[in-house]
Amino acid sequence: MKHKSLLLSSAAALAAVAVGIGGTFALFSDTETANNTITAGRLCIESQRDAFDNVPGPMFYMTGAQGSNGTNPGRYPLMEVSPTSPAGYVPPTPGGWAPGDSVTRTLTVLNGSLTCQSLDAKLTHITASLHAGSYAPLADKMKVTVRAQAPGGGMLQVGQAYLSQFLTPAGVAIAYPGPAAITMPGNTGGGFPPNLQMEFQVDFDLDTPNAYQDKDMVVDFVVHAEQAAHNP
Amino acid sequence: MIGKRLALSLLAVGVTSLVVTAASFALFSAQTANNNNTFSAGTVTLGNVANCGNTINNIAPGDSGNFTCSVQYTGSLNAWVGYTATMGGDLTTCDGGGRFTAPGLNTGAVPAVIGTEAAPGDSRSVTVNWAFALAAGNDCQGDSGNIGLTFYAVQARNNTNGTNTGPNAWQ
Numbered sequence: 001m002k003h004k005s006l007l008l009s010s011a012a013a014l015a016a017v018a019v020g021i022g023g024t025f026a027l028f029s030d031t032e033t034a035n036n037t038i039t040a041g042r043l044c045i046e047s048q049r050d051a052f053d054n055v056p057g058p059m060f061y062m063t064g065a066q067g068s069n070g071t072n073p074g075r076y077p078l079m080e081v082s083p084t085s086p087a088g089y090v091p092p093t094p095g096g097w098a099p100g101d102s103v104t105r106t107l108t109v110l111n112g113s114l115t116c117q118s119l120d121a122k123l124t125h126i127t128a129s130l131h132a133g134s135y136a137p138l139a140d141k142m143k144v145t146v147r148a149q150a151p152g153g154g155m156l157q158v159g160q161a162y163l164s165q166f167l168t169p170a171g172v173a174i175a176y177p178g179p180a181a182i183t184m185p186g187n188t189g190g191g192f193p194p195n196l197q198m199e200f201q202v203d204f205d206l207d208t209p210n211a212y213q214d215k216d217m218v219v220d221f222v223v224h225a226e227q228a229a230h231n232p
Numbered sequence: 233m234i235g236k237r238l239a240l241s242l243l244a245v246g247v248t249s250l251v252v253t254a255a256s257f258a259l260f261s262a263q264t265a266n267n268n269n270t271f272s273a274g275t276v277t278l279g280n281v282a283n284c285g286n287t288i289n290n291i292a293p294g295d296s297g298n299f300t301c302s303v304q305y306t307g308s309l310n311a312w313v314g315y316t317a318t319m320g321g322d323l324t325t326c327d328g329g330g331r332f333t334a335p336g337l338n339t340g341a342v343p344a345v346i347g348t349e350a351a352p353g354d355s356r357s358v359t360v361n362w363a364f365a366l367a368a369g370n371d372c373q374g375d376s377g378n379i380g381l382t383f384y385a386v387q388a389r390n391n392t393n394g395t396n397t398g399p400n401a402w403q
Contacts, residue, residue: 040260043260043261043262044262045262046264047264049266057268058266058267058270059266059269060271061268061270062270062271066268079272079274094309095274095307095309095310096272096273096274096275096308096309097271097274098309098387098389098390099390101389107266109264118262119260121262131268138271138273142271202271206390208273210276213273213275213276213277214272214275214308215272215273216270216271216272216273217270217271218271219269220266220267220268220269221265221266221267222263222265222266223263223264223265224261224262224263225261225262225263226259226260226262227259227261230259231259
């Protein structure tokens, strides 16, 4: 009996040891998973010509048809009155641009849209490009002054150069006097995007010679922006 | 084991540093365009002069007459139109000169304005009154005189004087 008990005890001990050896590979445990999503913001600026003109469309156009938004003629042609012009409208350059002419048009820049939530932006520079067939030397006779709405109100000059400078790859840098960066808050929280009024004043040199008569050019203006964060 | 883990950690940190370093040169950017801005320069042009190739023969002392030269303004911009004139030929110098005249004709260097500001398509005219003095002597027989007219046009916009009677400059 005693011998049998000893054997049983030993067997049990051996079994326990065996179980113990097997159990070191299967401890009680549990896991929890939590996913963290980090998404980069977007920078999405847009612009529209202003002064209650039909949008979209160019700021400067000679005829109502050239200024059309695809449906209606532009309201403020430079050399004619269009069917959509307001009563009493006087075109500033009848017959075409003459040396000495000066015309100012407005552009509203928006940081974000109803479908795009944008980060805070800093407007950095403006470039331009000519369409094929344009008389490029005309760009040397058109001085462009750009103004932007100041934080405290009013319009401040933020850049000025002949159009030919805007046509270079670097374009023309823009900044408030100081200089101080032109920043626009974004609409990362949604809602209507912040907007900034800008003015483009084009002056045709008074001393432009006859060789420039009857010459045309078509220009695209591009406003460039960068993120404002971490970008002094 | 510890050494291997340390080496792996250091490697991970090194790779991360490389990624961060590369990203610091690439800020988010965006742009917006306003396209198809059209700029067209106007024109200042004159058409051919009309009624101005006059030939008047066999005038006698005491004769006088006139002729009218006209020009059409064909430019797209409004303009001031003016003229200058020249007189020459033996008839202007015979018998001591002054026998063949055109009173009121602008023979100066600066153009004289013709009429009001011209719109595209307008015509402007100059009437030349000539006279052959009754006192002209035989020295003038068979001589010829010439009256030449040159018309000018210059943009009116940004170039009109304070009284709205002519340009600030002709060129």
